[in-house]
Amino acid sequence: MTNRLAEKYKDRIEQTFAKYPTKRSAVMPLLFLAQEEYGWVSPEGILEVAELCELDPTQVDSIAGFYTMYSETPKGKYWLQVCTDLPCALRGADQFYADLKEYLGVGDGETTDDGMFTVDHVMCLAACDRAPMLQCNFHYVENLDMDKMKALIEQWRAEASDDK
Amino acid sequence: MEYILFREKVIPNIRELDVYTANEGYEALKKALSMSPAEVIDIVKASNLRGRGGAGFPTGVKWSFIPQNEPIKYVVANADESETGTFKDRQIMENNPHQLLEGALICAYAIQAKAVYIYLRGEFWDIAHQLDKRIAEARQAGFIGENILGSGFSCEIYTHLGAGAYICGEESALLESLEGKLGQPRVRPPFPAQKGGGLYGEPTVVNNVETLTNVPWIIRNGADAFKAIGTEQSAGTKIFCVSGHVNKPGNYELPMGVTLRELIYEHAGGIPGDRKIKGILPSGGSGPIVPGTDEVLDTPLTYEDMAKLGTILGSASIIVMDETVDMAWVASKVEKFFQHESCGKCTPCREGTYWLDKVLDRIMGGIAKESDIDLIVNIAKNMQGVTLCALGEFAANPIIHTVANFREDFLAHIAKPEEAEKPAAAAKGAARPAAARRGAAAVRESGA
Ligand SMILES: Cc1cc2nc3c(=O)[nH]c(=O)nc-3n(C[C@H](O)[C@H](O)[C@H](O)COP(=O)(O)O)c2cc1C
Ligand code: SF4
Ligand code: FES
Numbered sequence: 001m002t003n004r005l006a007e008k009y010k011d012r013i014e015q016t017f018a019k020y021p022t023k024r025s026a027v028m029p030l031l032f033l034a035q036e037e038y039g040w041v042s043p044e045g046i047l048e049v050a051e052l053c054e055l056d057p058t059q060v061d062s063i064a065g066f067y068t069m070y071s072e073t074p075k076g077k078y079w080l081q082v083c084t085d086l087p088c089a090l091r092g093a094d095q096f097y098a099d100l101k102e103y104l105g106v107g108d109g110e111t112t113d114d115g116m117f118t119v120d121h122v123m124c125l126a127a128c129d130r131a132p133m134l135q136c137n138f139h140y141v142e143n144l145d146m147d148k149m150k151a152l153i154e155q156w157r158a159e160a161s162d163d164k
Numbered sequence: 165m166e167y168i169l170f171r172e173k174v175i176p177n178i179r180e181l182d183v184y185t186a187n188e189g190y191e192a193l194k195k196a197l198s199m200s201p202a203e204v205i206d207i208v209k210a211s212n213l214r215g216r217g218g219a220g221f222p223t224g225v226k227w228s229f230i231p232q233n234e235p236i237k238y239v240v241a242n243a244d245e246s247e248t249g250t251f252k253d254r255q256i257m258e259n260n261p262h263q264l265l266e267g268a269l270i271c272a273y274a275i276q277a278k279a280v281y282i283y284l285r286g287e288f289w290d291i292a293h294q295l296d297k298r299i300a301e302a303r304q305a306g307f308i309g310e311n312i313l314g315s316g317f318s319c320e321i322y323t324h325l326g327a328g329a330y331i332c333g334e335e336s337a338l339l340e341s342l343e344g345k346l347g348q349p350r351v352r353p354p355f356p357a358q359k360g361g362g363l364y365g366e367p368t369v370v371n372n373v374e375t376l377t378n379v380p381w382i383i384r385n386g387a388d389a390f391k392a393i394g395t396e397q398s399a400g401t402k403i404f405c406v407s408g409h410v411n412k413p414g415n416y417e418l419p420m421g422v423t424l425r426e427l428i429y430e431h432a433g434g435i436p437g438d439r440k441i442k443g444i445l446p447s448g449g450s451g452p453i454v455p456g457t458d459e460v461l462d463t464p465l466t467y468e469d470m471a472k473l474g475t476i477l478g479s480a481s482i483i484v485m486d487e488t489v490d491m492a493w494v495a496s497k498v499e500k501f502f503q504h505e506s507c508g509k510c511t512p513c514r515e516g517t518y519w520l521d522k523v524l525d526r527i528m529g530g531i532a533k534e535s536d537i538d539l540i541v542n543i544a545k546n547m548q549g550v551t552l553c554a555l556g557e558f559a560a561n562p563i564i565h566t567v568a569n570f571r572e573d574f575l576a577h578i579a580k581p582e583e584a585e586k587p588a589a590a591a592k593g594a595a596r597p598a599a600a601r602r603g604a605a606a607v608r609e610s611g612a
Contacts (some may be wrong), residue, residue: 019322021364024344028327032286053344066346067327069286086449086497087249087407087483123330123501124448125287126251128405128483129413138289 005048009033013052023053027063031070040071068122069138076111076118078156081135084121087128096132097121099146103153116160117153168381168393168401169374170417172259181301184262190307192380196270197315204274208379210387212399217242217333217372218447218478220467223379229357230275230367237277238368240342241268241376243284244326244333248449248501249481252403252415253373257284257291260377261298265321267376269307270383272319275369279320282373283338286327295323330505334553335370337507339363348509349553374403394420398466402480406432409439409486421469425461428484439486443569446470447478449498450558452565453491475565491570492577495562496524502559513556516547520563527577537574541567 006013012033016026030052034045041064050057064070071079082097101119104112111118127133130142141152167173177183184190196204209224230237241264245253256264268280284292299321302308310318324342331337332347335356341347342363354361362368378400382390391399398420404427407413411433418427424444428434435441441456446465452475454460463469470477485494503517523540526532544563547556567574 019324022343025324025342027344028325028341032325032327055344063344063346067286067329069326069328085248085501086445086494087413089497090408090483090485090489091413123504124246124248124250126245126254126285128249128251128407129415131407135287138287140290 003048003051004044005030005033005037006052008037024055027053027055027060028067031060031064035070040074077116077160079118079120079137081120081122081125083123083125083127083131083133085124085128087124088131088133091131093132096144096146096149100149103146103150116157165401165419167417169256169260169263169377169403170415171263178260179258179262179298181262181298181305184260185305188384189262190266190302190305192383193266193269193273193307194313196273196383197313197317201274201276204270204383207387208274208382211382211390212387212396213375213378213382213390214398214467215372216374216378216402216479218247218450218476220477223371223375226357226371227271227274227369229355230369231357231359232276234359234367236364236366237275238363238366239268239272239275239277239280240335240338240363240368240370241280241282241373242333242335242338242370243282243288243373244330244338245288245373246285246330246333246505247447247479247481248498249407249445249483250405250448250479251407251481252405252479254288254291255403255415256373256377257288257295261295262302263380264373264377265298265302265308267379268321269312269319270379271369271371271376273317275367276317277319277369279322281342281363282321282323283332283342284323284325285332286325289325292323292325299323329507330501331507331553331555334555336361337553338370339368346507348507351552395464395466395468397468398477402465402477404465405479405481406484407481408484409435409441409489410484411436420466421464423462423464424482427465427482428461432484435484435486437486439488441484442487442489443485443491443494445483445485445498446480447476448481448483449501450554450561451476451478452561453494453569455569490576491566491573492524492527495566495574496521496528498562499524499559502555502562506555506559510552510556512547513551513559516543516556517559519543520559527574530577531579532577534575534578537567537571537578 016029030049031041034049035041038045046057046060050060084093084097104117106112106119109120127142132144133142172178175187205224205227213223214220215223243253272280306313308321326332329347332341334349336350337347356362356368356370359367393400401417402420404416416431443453443455445453454473454475463473467477499520503521506513506517508514520540520543523536540563544560547560
């Protein structure tokens with residue numbers, strides 16, 4: 001089997017291994033790398049990370065399952081994770097999340113038909129003073145309301161069609 | 165007042181290395197390197213600095229537990245910051261990152277560690293990349309790496325990202341995670357400071373980001389100057405994360421001992437619409453709730469005074485709720501958090517959080533009986549004192565204390581007798597989302 005990660009990201013992988021006294025410790029950063037490369041933690045990603053870290057694929061699979069930021073299914077181009085935990089909810093996050101789902105025409109955890117957006121709700125993201133807020137592909141987007149959100153969605157749609 | 169941590173309030177670009185060094189940055193490291201490690205520990209001990217990660221353990225004492233004769237030791241900075249309502253370590257790392265690095269290096273020198281790992285929650289992706297640049301800058305300037313400032317002491321600093329699991333803030337779960345394993349707490353002893361209990365089995369100090377960031381100021385200004393701020397048992401300043409129903413939510417660094425009233429009304433701008441405060445969670449989701457009475461509002465925010473109120477200072481994540489809030493809804497929100505975040509390793513916590521969540525759903529759905537309120541209190545009490553880590557205790561708090569203080573809010577959801585006849589269907593066959601995911605991951609790993 002060729003190891004796509006190993007071939008494509010030789011330097012990055014070496015730098016990662018250099019941080020730790022064991023190869024096993026690199027499993028989390030390398031799972032993020034696999035997710036970056038494949039868009040999710042795919043079966044080939046699991047095998048490649050396992051080979052790199054000298055672990056059994058079932059061990060790597062269980063680690064991918066334990067942590068919620070590893071996606072075990074493909075996601076939309078923009079993965080929107082809205083915080084609906086208590087402090088954000090006290091500042092309108094539940095309503096914001098409901099409005100966002102309605103605007104995109106999707107349910108909890110679903111992806112839009114065009115594959116552009118996946119929406120999820122998550123626990124506290126350490127931004128409670130800037131609610132409603134979300135992370136888009138793990139970058140913070142804060143102090144939102146539906147008007148700002150709609151503008152962002154249109155902007156992302158435009159960027160995606162420019163890319164084509 | 166003088167800021168110890170949020171120095172960017174006075175010196176805006178202190179995140180830049182040249183600005184930091186022009187304002188006494190890395191002076192404390194130089195000073196520490198000219199002392200013996202034991203002297204450094206003594207100063208931190210004498211300052212009465214206590215851990216800001218939640219438990220309030222005396223920092224100097226923790227450092228002194230590290231055995232001197234072991235060749236390999238580690239420092240881990242806990243930047244997991246996942247407690248509901250907590251967003252302070254983030255601000256430190258964004259705005260005053262070198263002071264964290266300097267504090268971590270001083271800790272490393274005091275226990276003679278060869279490396280520091282900063283474990284950040286996975287969502288701090290961008291912050292970790294910024295921090296990597298700061299580390300590279302500091303290494304370039306000779307503050308990190310081989311033979312630091314010609315002292316003969318060498319130390320590296322690395323960042324490590326988690327990937328979405330609250331439990332990895334618990335120190336032994338954090339170490340497991342850093343070793344590339346499932347982030348589940350370890351059975352203790354051995355404790356992290358002991359051989360066999362720390363990172364890769366080596367003696368390890370785990371400290372919160374805010375704790376370490378205090379250290380350079382203490383070394384520069386001395387233990388007495390630090391003790392002069394706050395109270396005897398709660399020295400120094402504290403960052404209070406204020407969220408919920410206040411006009412100006414945000415982080416406020418203030419001397420320990422400030423009252424809740426001053427914090428909420430003078431600093432955080434009071435309550436929108438001048439409504440009354442119904443309840444306050446002083447330590448995020450994990451500590452007992454207190455009602456918004458005058459007695460509570462006039463209580464100083466210290467470890468000792470919060471204990472007298474029957475709650476904890478913890479991470480000082482102050483969630484304020486006004487009179488419009490339904491406390492049964494709050495309990496169900498918070499319980500969902502713990503149900504989601506239980507790592508599934510021990511039965512009382514895994515099953516307890518699952519059933520609490522289910523019964524609370526029934527209560528919120530208006531199909532519960534009054535006896536269900538006593539049922540959840542019972543389940544919660546049965547989780548206390550029998551779990552492997554404190555998450556099990558945390559998960560009991562939102563039930564026990566919310567029902568004790570606001571029982572009428574739960575009663576308001578209780579169904580009339582005829583409707584309560586048909587509840588079972590709703591509870592049966594429901595999916596077990598996250599804990600099940602984590603529990604199943606554990607089974608996959610054990611090969612069962
Ligand atoms: C469930 C759980 C979650 C925790 N989360 C954090 C956290 O996010 N950040 C933190 O610094 N400490 C957290 N702690 C406390 C740590 O276990 C540990 O006590 C702390 O990092 C020690 O640092 P300190 O002495 O400087 O406070 C948590 C504890 C438990 C039981
Ligand atoms: S108390 Fe809960 S979180 Fe802690 S070890 Fe047990 S199952 Fe895991
Ligand atoms: S509750 Fe949403 S970021 Fe903290």
